[in-house]
Amino acid sequence: MQPDEKHFGPVWFIPGVKRGRYPYCNSVYIQGPGIIIDPASDEDRLREIRDQEGIQEVWLSHWHEDHFTYLDLFGDVPLRICRKDAPPLSDIGVLLDWYNLKDPHRNHWRKLIEETFRFRPRNPTSFLEDGDVIPFGNITVEIIGAPGHTPGHLSFLFREQGILFLGDYDMTSFGPWYGDLYSSIEETTDSLRRLRATPADIWFTGHDTGVITDNEDQLWRQYENVIYQREEKILSFLATPRSITEIVQSWLIYGKPREPLAFFEFGEHALTVKHIDWLLKKGLIEIVDGKFARA
Ligand SMILES: [Zn+2]
Incomplete structure (x- = not known):
């Protein structure tokens, strides 16, 4: 509505x-x-x-x-x-x-x-x-x-x-x-x-x-938690070393391909890259033979 x-x-x-x-x-x-x-x-x-x-x-x-x-x-x-x-x-x-x-x-x-x-x-x-x-x-x-x-x-x-x-x-x-x-x-x-x-x-x-x-406390918590849930999904996926293309094509952030595809592919890639950079910075993942893997 x-x-x-x-x-x-x-x-x-x-x-x-x-x-x-x-x-x-x-x-x-x-x-x-x-x-x-x-x-x-x-x-x-x-x-x-x-x-x-x-x-x-x-x-x-x-x-x-x-x-x-x-x-x-x-x-x-x-x-x-x-x-x-x-x-x-x-x-x-x-x-x-x-x-x-x-x-x-x-x-x-x-x-x-x-x-x-x-x-x-x-x-x-x-x-x-x-x-x-x-x-x-x-x-x-x-x-x-x-x-x-x-x-x-x-x-x-x-x-x-x-x-x-x-x-x-x-x-x-x-x-x-x-x-x-x-x-x-x-x-x-x-x-x-x-x-x-x-x-x-x-x-x-x-x-x-x-x-x-009202309910703002719950909304704040849920909204911030989305960041950690995205990170957790990427981290679990990297139990096996993966290329950036493999990670992006798994749609861990948007969940599935959406239309218009060009828009959502761009979004999935952009957000994934930010998480990868952050995980590297925190030392939680590493680069092995050109792929990303849990450290
Ligand atoms: Zn904006």
């Missing part, structure tokens, strides 16, 4: 099409200052908010395409993001590099990002950084740096309302994404712990789950 739009005073949760599943996300609107965060939820609703309430600024939680799609609805209003996540926004070549996309997939993705996600090079007007506290009368927004998913991923705490917008730490059963060139499993776990320790009563997620008001 599509979650409803929910208003908590001036802080609005705007659900994305298809429950905010990729290629959509959920947006947040701050009434008063007229700020939209992550404008890739629902084009019609975003137009309506623009025309009826006004959009004075766009903020992005991070650089991923499924968070910026409808940026072009707002012309040249000021755009803000963390400095560390700004480079891909101004250059599609950098964006593709940061996904570590090589031919033949690179061209397919370039077209998709330009056409489906309406990429146009943009330079942020100014930056949001960890620790910034931005007051707007009865709304105080605290910017919380939460790297791991991307190097400059931000979450947003609305102090008076007790709302924490988690961005792409989305509490889904699939678990966290950390498959980009500059993503990090260790930073992801650190950020999850930091976000979990941030006092809030209501949590908004960037996809799917939407608005969380």
Whole structure:
């Protein structure tokens, strides 16, 4: 079921099409200052908010395409993001590099990002950084740096309302994404712990789950545990030495091949490589004759 739009005073949760599943996300609107965060939820609703309430600024939680799609609805209003996540926004070549996309997939993705996600090079007007506290009368927004998913991923705490917008730490059963060139499993776990320790009563997620008001302890635990379950599966599989291709083709992370295959093959490979690097770093696996095996 599509979650409803929910208003908590001036802080609005705007659900994305298809429950905010990729290629959509959920947006947040701050009434008063007229700020939209992550404008890739629902084009019609975003137009309506623009025309009826006004959009004075766009903020992005991070650089991923499924968070910026409808940026072009707002012309040249000021755009803000963390400095560390700004480079891909101004250059599609950098964006593709940061996904570590090589031919033949690179061209397919370039077209998709330009056409489906309406990429146009943009330079942020100014930056949001960890620790910034931005007051707007009865709304105080605290910017919380939460790297791991991307190097400059931000979450947003609305102090008076007790709302924490988690961005792409989305509490889904699939678990966290950390498959980009500059993503990090260790930073992801650190950020999850930091976000979990941030006092809030209501949590908004960037996809799917939407608005969380209870059972949050269990959700945090399950979400972080997905990381360790992925690691455990890979480690068991490496009781026999395996090549990276053999590991990826076993679909240990996504469970089975999914459509569109090019998308999920890329995801399975990207996440697997991060786990292999981490296991090597921890000394839990080693390379034997070009294959990976438990140490
Ligand atoms: Zn993302």
